[in-house]
Amino acid sequence: xxxxxxxxxxxxxxxxxxxxxxxxxxxxxxxxxxxxxxxxxxxxxxxxxxxxxxxxxxxxxxxxxxxxxxxxxxxxxxxxxxxxxxxxxxxxxxxxxxxxxxxxxxxxxxxxxxxxxxxxxxxxxxxxxxxxxxxxxxxxxxxxxxxxxxxxxxxxxxxxxxxxxxxxxxxxxxxxxxxxxxxxxxxxxxxxxxxxxxxxxxxxxxxxxxxxxxxxxxxxxxxxxxxxxxxxxxxxxxxxxxxxxxxxxxxxxxxxxxxxxxxxxxxxxxxxxxxxxxxxxxxxxxxxxxxxxxxxxxxxxxxxxxxxxxxxxxxxxxxxxxxxxxxxxxxxxxxxxxxxxxxxxxxxxxxxxxxxxx
Amino acid sequence: xxxxxxxxxxxxxxxxxxxxxxxxxxxxxxxxxxxxxxxxxxxxxxxxxxxxxxxxxxxxxxxxxxxxxxxxxxxxxxxxxxxxxxxxxxxxxxxxxxxxxxxxxxxxxxxxxxxxxxxxxxxxxxxxxxxxxxxxxxxxxxxxxxxxxxxxxxxxxxxxxxxxxxxxxxxxxxxxxxxxxxxxxxxxxxxxxxxxxxxxxxxxxxxxxxxxxxxxxxxxxxxxxxxxxxxxxxxxxxxxxxxxxxxxxxxxxxxxxxxxxxxxxxxxxx
Numbered sequence: 102x103x104x105x106x107x108x109x110x111x112x113x114x115x116x117x118x119x120x121x122x123x124x125x126x127x128x129x130x131x132x133x134x135x136x137x138x139x140x141x142x143x144x145x146x147x148x149x150x151x152x153x154x155x156x157x158x159x160x161x162x163x164x165x166x167x168x169x170x171x172x173x174x175x176x177x178x179x180x181x182x183x184x185x186x187x188x189x190x191x192x193x194x195x196x197x198x199x200x201x202x203x204x205x206x207x208x209x210x211x212x213x214x215x216x217x218x219x220x221x222x223x224x225x226x227x228x229x230x231x232x233x234x235x236x237x238x239x240x241x242x243x244x245x246x247x248x249x250x251x252x253x254x255x256x257x258x259x260x261x262x263x264x265x266x267x268x269x270x271x272x273x274x275x276x277x278x279x280x281x282x283x284x285x286x287x288x289x290x291x292x293x294x295x296x297x298x299x300x301x302x303x304x305x306x307x308x309x310x311x312x313x314x315x316x317x318x319x320x321x322x323x324x325x326x327x328x329x330x331x332x333x334x335x336x337x338x339x340x341x342x343x344x345x346x347x348x349x350x351x352x353x354x355x356x357x358x359x360x361x362x363x364x365x366x367x368x369x370x371x372x373x374x375x376x377x378x379x380x381x382x383x384x385x386x387x388x389x390x391x392x393x394x395x396x397x398x399x400x401x402x403x404x405x406x407x408x409x410x411x412x413x414x415x416x417x418x419x420x421x422x423x424x425x426x427x428x429x430x431x432x433x434x435x436x437x438x439x440x441x442x443x444x445x446x447x448x449x450x451x452x453x454x455x456x457x458x459x
Numbered sequence: 460x461x462x463x464x465x466x467x468x469x470x471x472x473x474x475x476x477x478x479x480x481x482x483x484x485x486x487x488x489x490x491x492x493x494x495x496x497x498x499x500x501x502x503x504x505x506x507x508x509x510x511x512x513x514x515x516x517x518x519x520x521x522x523x524x525x526x527x528x529x530x531x532x533x534x535x536x537x538x539x540x541x542x543x544x545x546x547x548x549x550x551x552x553x554x555x556x557x558x559x560x561x562x563x564x565x566x567x568x569x570x571x572x573x574x575x576x577x578x579x580x581x582x583x584x585x586x587x588x589x590x591x592x593x594x595x596x597x598x599x600x601x602x603x604x605x606x607x608x609x610x611x612x613x614x615x616x617x618x619x620x621x622x623x624x625x626x627x628x629x630x631x632x633x634x635x636x637x638x639x640x641x642x643x644x645x646x647x648x649x650x651x652x653x654x655x656x657x658x659x660x661x662x663x664x665x666x667x668x669x670x671x672x673x674x675x676x677x678x679x680x681x682x683x684x685x686x687x688x689x690x691x692x693x694x695x696x697x698x699x700x701x702x703x704x705x706x707x708x709x710x711x712x713x714x715x716x717x718x719x720x721x722x723x724x725x726x727x728x729x
Binding site: 428 | 471475478479485486489492493507546547553555558560563570575576578579583585586587588603604664670675683688691695700704706707711718
């Protein structure tokens, strides 16, 4: 730090502390991500880390010793900093590394370090050899999302409009099942859906097996290992992520609006279609994202409830990464999955904003 | 009320209630299975076929050593990662809810991103970072991974709880001569504490439960879900059900206490 630059910096910090704070935060974040992803290497690393440290110290210093105005303006950046830097290093940097590894080649079958040679072969393999897995992932996740709306919307509606003083209790009941392990719940379904399990027995007792065979839920008397079982598992496991956002947006609706619609001679169905549905849409879209995204990348349901013919892209990524040790290929598949989903999210947020996500 | 439309409305009303009730029952089917099979006397290595009722598993919930170790390790990981994530996440939430500032839009977006990235991408990308840095994956890397997804979760949960608070209270305290430090502990912190506790409980549960991200970053470390998955090829002991039921009962208790506490303070404030 030279003597001439110091007063200049000082002036920036005191005159526009908010700009300085934003610059220090984003600059430190990007530098840290670059170091983490090894874009910055060798002797540049200590320099970059020194700059990050300087930014941190400068923000703290302004927050402690600045004018009251400067303190107030710098405060949010100081509060954001530790968490955001964590995300820069352990969320952003890994994505860059993932991208680099996806363009690399393993020198041999058993090599650990891949070399970056801008090899797009991994992407070709991802799109050709694993097209069925990608297809199934989005098909199963999409179908499961539709089912979570079909089950979740009425449930959220009844809790929000007819729950009365039991609202909180009913909402608690929706959440309680999800305090047991995701994996154990899926194993529970595996046992329930097994050939000797309770569900198949129930279908047989009710003589519904024939019907379920026709609609494709059962296959030769089996439920387990069918696509229906995988979709059912996904529907079950992500249902609360649909119910809760829908509930939140239904809860905001003033019941008097529905009454007003009735007073103006609208029928119940009309009132529902013209008032409740439009106002619940933000919840449905938030729920759609919260259900579809994790479901598309899931491999637990396909692993425990499906067969080799129902594997999703998550199963392939897990297998290539942790079993076959083909990390470049697994990275390419991960990246493609994320890319498709990001496009989906961007289109979504263009229309509905990110605020409603939570 | 015997006009045909109102009768039809009545039936429709009940049909919808019953449909919703069935939906709620659907949520509980595997839970009933898990709790019931914690009282099963298994035959062989798999506790998945009902034999007969017994209390033996509950008398000895820690008899399976590997499982117990993995369970304790999961609790340790959750305790450490939740403590860190709650501090980092609450600070972010406070910044977002309390102040309006330049760049809050993109920062908000960055915060939401980890929650809209599939777990498999989060897990595999973080694993490539550790591989790239030649860091052996184990306890520390799992804690780092858990903090990463918990920070966003805590920040958004706390922010949702504190949005719409009357921040002029802080100003009032300062006008009455309270120092910023004292104002924070006496005014701001009590306001956001219920939100923080709720977020802590949920993210603790997320950490214990996490399987996909953990699997990629655990190396040879065994957490509760990883142990269950790894041993499922050969066995599924009833102690899994016992421990899962214990977590469930414990969470429900904590949640009820939180709800009752919330109701009481709301009544007091009204």
